[in-house]
Amino acid sequence: MSISDLVTRGIRPLVAYHVPRPEGIRAKLDANELPYALPPEAAAALGRELAEVELNRYPEADPVELRALIAADLGVAPGALVFGNGSDELIALLCAAFAEPRKGATRAGVLYPDPTFVVYRLAALGHGLEPIEITLDDEMELDFELVDDALAGRRPNLAFFALPNNPTGTLWAPEKVAELAARHPDTIFVSDEAYIQYGGRTLLPRLAELPNLVIMRTLSKIGMASLRVGFVVAAPAIVHELEKLRMPYNLGSLNQRAAVWILRHHKAWFTERARELLGERERLAVALRAFPEIKVFPSEANLLLVRIGRAGDGRAAALYRALAARGIMVRNFDRPGPLAGCLRITPGTPAENDLLLAELPAALGPAA
Numbered sequence: 001m002s003i004s005d006l007v008t009r010g011i012r013p014l015v016a017y018h019v020p021r022p023e024g025i026r027a028k029l030d031a032n033e034l035p036y037a038l039p040p041e042a043a044a045a046l047g048r049e050l051a052e053v054e055l056n057r058y059p060e061a062d063p064v065e066l067r068a069l070i071a072a073d074l075g076v077a078p079g080a081l082v083f084g085n086g087s088d089e090l091i092a093l094l095c096a097a098f099a100e101p102r103k104g105a106t107r108a109g110v111l112y113p114d115p116t117f118v119v120y121r122l123a124a125l126g127h128g129l130e131p132i133e134i135t136l137d138d139e140m141e142l143d144f145e146l147v148d149d150a151l152a153g154r155r156p157n158l159a160f161f162a163l164p165n166n167p168t169g170t171l172w173a174p175e176k177v178a179e180l181a182a183r184h185p186d187t188i189f190v191s192d193e194a195y196i197q198y199g200g201r202t203l204l205p206r207l208a209e210l211p212n213l214v215i216m217r218t219l220s221k222i223g224m225a226s227l228r229v230g231f232v233v234a235a236p237a238i239v240h241e242l243e244k245l246r247m248p249y250n251l252g253s254l255n256q257r258a259a260v261w262i263l264r265h266h267k268a269w270f271t272e273r274a275r276e277l278l279g280e281r282e283r284l285a286v287a288l289r290a291f292p293e294i295k296v297f298p299s300e301a302n303l304l305l306v307r308i309g310r311a312g313d314g315r316a317a318a319l320y321r322a323l324a325a326r327g328i329m330v331r332n333f334d335r336p337g338p339l340a341g342c343l344r345i346t347p348g349t350p351a352e353n354d355l356l357l358a359e360l361p362a363a364l365g366p367a368a
């Protein structure tokens with residue numbers, strides 16, 4: 001018996017989430033962030049606000065101000081919200097709270113389309129749950145009949161749908177997810193609306209009639225990724241269980257204060273920047289489609305999934321390296337599997353996108 005025998009079985013084959021941070025980045029297009037930081041005067045005012053925080057004290061265990069602001073914005077009861085240190089933490093909390101195997105089963109199941117946001121898989125395996133993956137078709141679309149069959153046959157405890165999806169950018173019909181939630185009331189359905197500002201349609205209005213629906217949001221994609229603030233909106237029975245497991249003080253004081261201040265004073269500014277980014281996404285998509293060896297998948301998020309050449313020919317990985325050598329960071333997904341040949345590009349500022357487009361022909365090299 002050794003320590004390695006003590007590791008949760010599902011975790012053993014995993015590799016840690018790695019974020020490359022090379023020197024000399026000129027365009028950071030790899031993490032689905034909003035590329036705009038607060039303007040200097042606003043950042044200075046925020047600095048003064050944060051200077052008032054007593055760093056020797058624990059944070060508010062219940063982020064009351066943030067809760068009130070967001071609840072009012074969404075038109076929901078403050079008690080319908082649970083906050084996480086990023087929505088990553090909430091995904092893990094959901095897996096921890098709803099991990100009881102059904103009668104006769106050895107493990108509880110977690111259903112999600114594949115490829116999708118990697119944290120669903122990590123959180124499921126980390127909590128000893130069984131991933132149930134529904135493979136997307138070649139256009140990264142979801143076959144809802146397959147989902148329905150798996151829900152009926154495998155009866156997962158949880159089902160995650162990123163609407164729109166990362167890293168594909170596709171938006172599968174949210175109404176169909178709601179329909180399935182109504183048909184399978186003993187599975188918890190999570191509508192992960194991280195990218196809602198970029199083209200999603202929220203299922204929030206369906207919450208009242210679907211007690212097994214959870215809406216998940218984050219501030220990360222609208223200019224506040226560093227703050228690590230995510231939240232879910234859910235029925236009282238679900239909130240009650242999640243609150244039992246949420247660690248006290250999971251949101252730092254600086255993060256709470258900054259989020260409140262930004263939402264009060266600069267939400268409109270960030271919303272406008274996010275709207276501008278839609279224009280940049282379209283400009284980039286059109287320019288990339290002009291390259292015959294690049295396929296651009298349709299996107300409703302602040303990302304573009306592209307396939308370079310053919311799956312398995314190594315051109316995408318080569319392009320990733322060539323761009324990185326030029327200071328342009330994108331996300332490399334080129335490995336065997338459904339994303340072979342794929343890179344994910346987060347639209348940046350107009351200048352960053354111009355740089356990408358200027359460097360692309362040389363980085364691509366001669367056509368194969």
Ligand SMILES: Cc1ncc(COP(=O)(O)O)c(C=O)c1O
Binds near residue numbers: 088194217228
């Ligand atoms: C679909 C989806 N959900 C959730 C998250 C995590 O967001 P957060 O920064 O709030 O942890 C991401 C981050 O990329 C995402 O793509």
